[in-house]
Amino acid sequence: MGIGYINGKYIPLTEPVIPIEERGHQYGDGVYEVIRVYKGKPFMLSEHIDRLFISATAIKLQLECNKSYFNDLIKQAIKVSGLLESKIYLQITRGIAPRNHLFPDVPVSITMTVNEMIPLDPVFRESGVKAIFHEDERWANCHIKSLNLLPNILAKQAAQEMGCFEAILHRDGWITEGSSSNIFIVKNNELYTTPLSNKILAGITRRAVIQLCEKLSINVIQHPFRKKDLIEADEVFMTNTTNEVVPIVEVDGIYKIGFGTPGNMTKRLYQQFQQEIYQD
Ligand SMILES: Cc1ncc(COP(=O)(O)O)c(C=O)c1O
Incomplete structure (x- = not known):
């Protein structure tokens, strides 16, 4: 069984957590990464984090935290999941705010799932x-x-x-x-x-x-x-x-x-x- 993460909290994957006015949900206003974990280690993690920052910068999504924050967060999530062979989805959106196309002045929303890897047939x-x-x-x-x-x-x-x-x-x-x-x-x-x-x-x-x-x-x-x-x-x-x-x-x-x-x-x-x- 995998785990979920939202803004500092680990949760069961089935817990309903995304508010209606979350911008990823409403506009697709965000970026994401998919990372494979082999033997408990994230594969090419620094390359994934670099690309995450490139994507975030390209959509003018201001990340208040640096690359090592994400490095630590992902490694912590792997530990919490207890899964050795898994797949991580890390998603960052422009946060939760009353619906309006213009950028809101609110913190970004960080969510993650860690799921057991089902290999290709x-x-x-x-x-x-x-x-x-x-x-x-x-x-x-x-x-x-x-x-x-x-x-x-x-x-x-x-x-x-x-x-x-x-x-x-x-x-x-x-x-x-x-x-x-x-x-x-x-x-x-x-x-x-x-x-x-x-x-x-x-x-x-x-x-x-x-x-x-x-x-x-x-x-x-x-x-x-x-x-x-x-x-x-x-x-x-x-x-x-x-x-x-x-x-x-x-x-x-x-x-x-x-x-x-x-x-x-x-x-x-x-x-x-x-x-x-x-x-x-
Ligand atoms: C459109 C697109 N191109 C290429 C890739 C391959 O990227 P990666 O090797 O980083 O998974 C993906 C991965 O999902 C993709 O969605």
Whole structure:
């Protein structure tokens, strides 16, 4: 059983706590992070906290506390939860105030959940997953990890209704990212991924994979690529905190990627990723 946290207090997950006039609830006026805990340790915590501050600054959300406050808070929450393998959602909103678009002069609201990690069904890793292409209908600031996820939700739901696992988003045919992941393609043993800009989220797993490739002397080219490049790739995989590295083997029900099974590069990177996590 997981735990909840709200503004200094740990609570059961089922306790109803968000007031009607909380701005995350009313406007999606806030930012968040998702952090994986392996063997009781938060993975790439300082990178997550850095990104949290980047997101908060981008929406002019004034955090009165510094990075080490969040570092301590997250480690404390892990201890309180008693969970060794878990997933943390940390959410900060512009607080509780009478409804008005303008920023209120009230303290921010900090909430957190720590839940036991239910790992991805191994079948998905062994067989690979299917995806759909979906027009990227999001706003111009996708580098911000904001609470406004409606276009992502609609794309993911569309994928699920087509019997698929992920929606691969594109703007005018140029791949941006997944509805909740970054996308890599493999061609001739080199990796390609969309470069960082306001069009995508700077995924922490994306960064971990790039760092891993540096170690393994695998070339990663951060360059825009099109739907056609993805369809013709030898391998495609998605990355995110929850699912790590997942092979994509079919798109739109008609395009088989490579041989239609997970490729060697994807398998190797996933294995190396596991090794990095569990090495000490
Ligand atoms: C839109 C989007 N892009 C990329 C990612 C991957 O980011 P990370 O690896 O930090 O989980 C996510 C994660 O949820 C996401 O929602």
